[in-house]
Amino acid sequence: ELKVEQNPLFLSMQEGKNYTIYCNYSTTSDRLYWYRQDPGKSLESLFVLLSNGAVKQEGRLMASLDTKARLSTLHITAAVHDLSATYFCAVDTSLTQGAQKLVFGQGTRLTINP
Amino acid sequence: EPEVTQTPSHQVTQMGQEVILRCVPISNHLYFYWYRQILGQKVEFLVSFYNNEISEKSEIFDDQFSVERPDGSNFTLKIRSTKLEDSAMYFCASSEGFGQRDYGYTFGSGTRLTVV
Secondary structure (H helix, E strand, O other), rough: OEEEEEEOOOEEEEEEOEEEEEEEEOOOOOOOOEEOOOOOOOOOEEEEEEEOOOOOOOOOOEEEEEEEOOEEEEEEEEHHHHHEEEEEEEEEEEHHHHOEEEOOOOOOOEEEEE | OOOEEOOOOEEOOOOOOOOOEEEEEEOOOOEEEEEEEEEOEEOOOOOEEOOOEEOOOOOOOOOEEEEEOOOOOEEOOOOOOOOHHEEEEEEEEEEEEOOOOOOHHHHHEEEEEEOO
């Protein structure tokens, strides 16, 4: 059974600092998603990482995927308050297990303090 | 930008009652999903649906749950006899493809179900 583990689960940081959220998964997959969720809201797609070595950047967020290590990272550069949210990684099992579903990590609740 | 629409946004129901959650997926999408999120927890897969039948379901999706695509646009999740532990946010999602490398999942805004 595929397991997806994020760490840290809670992260409080100051504006202007850099930090990384880690997402490990237990079985082979070559498609991984990062989502942002604000309190009480839906899941906003941030990145889709489709292959080993994929790196994508949008503003202060950068995501990468290492399929050999089964690891994805979400790096935050010079954090600003607006980035406060819960961030989820999710692994797509459709290509490797033939099952149409996403398996989510537990989420990382990020709080950025002024 | 195309959206997945869910109604109602919030539903309160008494334990033992039946509820139907409604979703309108993106029109050219072929694959439909329901996920749920208990407050403060991770998002969990319930069921996927393609070509008018269930293609995958989780252990959570037991006999009290059913899905249907009653017409060309709606996709519904029915919970026959609600329990307190069914209280959660339910998200509908849709995607264009399966096994293709460049599709994504679009999530709706969710229905918050509260069972009292």
